[in-house]
Amino acid sequence: MIEVQNLIKKYGDFTAVDRISFTAKKGEIVGLLGPNGAGKTTTMRILTGFMPPTAGTARIAGHDVTTDSLAARGAVGYLPERVPLYPDMTVEAYVSFWAQLRGVRRPKSQVEAVLKRVQLFDRRRTLIRNLSKGMRQRLGLAQALVHNPPVLILDEPTIGIDPQQVIEVREMVQEFGSAHTVLLSTHILSEAEQVCDRVLIINRGRIVAQGKPNQLRQQFESGEHLFVAMEGGDGDAAHVLQNIAAVAAVTPVEGGFQVRIKPKQDGRGAIFDAAVRAGWRLTEIRPISGALEDVFLELVERDKPPGAKPG
Amino acid sequence: MMMATWIVFRREIVQYFTSPIAYLIAAAVLLLTGVVFNQDLAMSIGTKPANPAIVPQVFSFTMVFFAPLLTMRLFAEEKREGTFELLMTAPAPESGIVFGKFFGAWSFYSVLLALSFVYQFILLSISSPDLGHTLSAYIGIWLYGGATLAVGMLFSALTENQVIAAFISMIALMLLWLGDQAGRLIANIDAARIVRGLSLQGRFNSSFAAGLIRAEDVAFFAGMITVVLYVTIRVIESYRWR
Ligand SMILES: Nc1ncnc2c1ncn2[C@@H]1O[C@H](COP(=O)(O)OP(=O)(O)O)[C@@H](O)[C@H]1O
Ligand SMILES: [Mg+2]
Numbered sequence: 121m122i123e124v125q126n127l128i129k130k131y132g133d134f135t136a137v138d139r140i141s142f143t144a145k146k147g148e149i150v151g152l153l154g155p156n157g158a159g160k161t162t163t164m165r166i167l168t169g170f171m172p173p174t175a176g177t178a179r180i181a182g183h184d185v186t187t188d189s190l191a192a193r194g195a196v197g198y199l200p201e202r203v204p205l206y207p208d209m210t211v212e213a214y215v216s217f218w219a220q221l222r223g224v225r226r227p228k229s230q231v232e233a234v235l236k237r238v239q240l241f242d243r244r245r246t247l248i249r250n251l252s253k254g255m256r257q258r259l260g261l262a263q264a265l266v267h268n269p270p271v272l273i274l275d276e277p278t279i280g281i282d283p284q285q286v287i288e289v290r291e292m293v294q295e296f297g298s299a300h301t302v303l304l305s306t307h308i309l310s311e312a313e314q315v316c317d318r319v320l321i322i323n324r325g326r327i328v329a330q331g332k333p334n335q336l337r338q339q340f341e342s343g344e345h346l347f348v349a350m351e352g353g354d355g356d357a358a359h360v361l362q363n364i365a366a367v368a369a370v371t372p373v374e375g376g377f378q379v380r381i382k383p384k385q386d387g388r389g390a391i392f393d394a395a396v397r398a399g400w401r402l403t404e405i406r407p408i409s410g411a412l413e414d415v416f417l418e419l420v421e422r423d424k425p426p427g428a429k430p431g
Numbered sequence: 432m433m434m435a436t437w438i439v440f441r442r443e444i445v446q447y448f449t450s451p452i453a454y455l456i457a458a459a460v461l462l463l464t465g466v467v468f469n470q471d472l473a474m475s476i477g478t479k480p481a482n483p484a485i486v487p488q489v490f491s492f493t494m495v496f497f498a499p500l501l502t503m504r505l506f507a508e509e510k511r512e513g514t515f516e517l518l519m520t521a522p523a524p525e526s527g528i529v530f531g532k533f534f535g536a537w538s539f540y541s542v543l544l545a546l547s548f549v550y551q552f553i554l555l556s557i558s559s560p561d562l563g564h565t566l567s568a569y570i571g572i573w574l575y576g577g578a579t580l581a582v583g584m585l586f587s588a589l590t591e592n593q594v595i596a597a598f599i600s601m602i603a604l605m606l607l608w609l610g611d612q613a614g615r616l617i618a619n620i621d622a623a624r625i626v627r628g629l630s631l632q633g634r635f636n637s638s639f640a641a642g643l644i645r646a647e648d649v650a651f652f653a654g655m656i657t658v659v660l661y662v663t664i665r666v667i668e669s670y671r672w673r
Contacts, residue, residue, distance in 0.1 A: 165516075168520040170519050172672075204515075207512070221439070221521045222522055263517070
């Protein structure tokens with residue numbers, strides 16, 4: 121459904137997308153995961169026909185985005201990063217407008233169906249300016265879906281909405297996955313892991329890793345993160361922790377230390393032993409979440425240009 | 432392209448008829464034309480026949496300001512709201528979008544013009560104006576309005592700031608308007624003829640408004656609309672390369 125080969129996009133001298141290749145099959149949800157400025161939006165803008173690539177080819181449902189642009193565009197539903205809305209239109213008129221512009225002749229039934237699907241049907245006569253942020257996001261999805269395109273391209277669809285609505289949007293995207301090929305970008309690893317069948321990690325315009333989310337996690341597992349607090353540690357506790365063989369990094373935090381354990385090591389055991397030797401009384405030792413984000417940060421960190429400061 | 436033109440056109444028409452700014456402009460135009468019409472009528476009593484082109488003449492100058500106000504949203508707003516990106520990724524050619532917006536604006540303007548027929552009916556009921564003269568003035572001001580709206584839309588396509596779009600197109604239209612005066616000051620006859628030939632005022636006041644429909648004046652406004660729309664389409668296309 122989506123076939124991308126050696127895609128390059130340069131803005132002047134700056135290469136924003138650097139020889140990206142991937143494919144997405146029918147019914148697959150593919151995640152484009154990367155930090156800000158990685159080139160996600162640029163890639164999506166090329167696939168949606170907004171801008172031509174500098175080099176390389178991309179096909180949507182068999183149509184080349186440069187040589188057969190109108191057909192390719194007709195096969196895509198697109199939700200840009202900032203939800204594009206006409207504040208003075210009603211929900212219904214807005215969705216109907218986009219349906220018609222994308223070739224739906226009698227949009228009424230399709231508009232109704234899609235508004236029900238994103239739970240905005242009872243708001244269909246509301247002016248868009250009066251919608252909440254979450255509703256606007258869902259309206260953005262409705263606009264992308266209304267012409268029933270084989271390919272959906274969603275640029276950071278959960279950015280800037282509250283957690284409850286993030287969950288709703290993610291569930292909707294997963295639902296769409298059965299009938300559409302979905303390409304979704306995000307900078308949140310857990311989101312990619314939860315929603316996508318396959319993840320492409322992109323950094324500085326290049327794909328640095330790809331695979332199923334659980335494969336990726338195993339491949340790049342950075343080990344457990346623990347919160348450790350003790351009594352009797354005095355000034356040298358950080359130093360002692362750091363010297364434990366199984367420990368990768370120690371960061372002092374409020375009331376204790378955040379300790380990153382090396383992959384596949386028994387961090388807790390080693391810390392207990394060290395505590396006994398140093399004469400501390402451990403008051404707390406518990407795993408902390410956010411470790412998944414670190415996998416990804418580490419990967420991105422490794423990919424820094426030579427000479428760049430970590431941080 | 433026809434389909435896209437029609438769909439965009441319909442959206443623009445609805446926008447105009449639900450937009451407070453459009454209603455304000457309509458009110459202002461009708462008020463101005465009403466006042467000037469009244470004065471002309473009062474002065475004419477017993478001295479001269481009322482000027483059948485007076486209302487179109489009011490339109491001709493006020494469009495220097497109102498055309499930018501009517502068109503500043505057209506593309507600037509789409510760019511600010513991000514809907515521009517959706518338009519550019521819809522399976523519709525740029526030309527269809529540009530034509531749809533232009534015809535939307537021109538149609539709204541045509542409705543404004545049609546509303547001003549009320550003055551012609553008043554004139555008709557109290558005197559016997561030269562209807563041929565009236566008709567030629569209206570045909571002229573209709574084309575003239577189209578040309579000024581096209582210019583306004585072009586500047587809207589060049590920026591995402593509506594105020595800047597309106598401001599720059601007012602300046603541009605003012606210069607085109609003043610071309611007539613400038614032409615009078617230029618000593619070189621050929622240069623003067625060219626400058627005056629490009630002037631909005633010169634093409635309207637001394638021809639259509641005087642009851643003359645000249646092919647060259649029709650061609651001037653039609654040509655200006657065509658050229659400006661063409662440039663606008665190119666400007667819109669150029670956003671793909673930024
Ligand atoms: N129109 C543009 N002109 C110049 N540079 C740009 C333009 N758009 C994006 N960039 C640059 O290209 C890089 C990739 O941007 P983008 O694709 O928006 O990343 P992402 O969506 O992953 O955050 C960034 O460094 C950004 O500054
Ligand atoms: Mg982005």
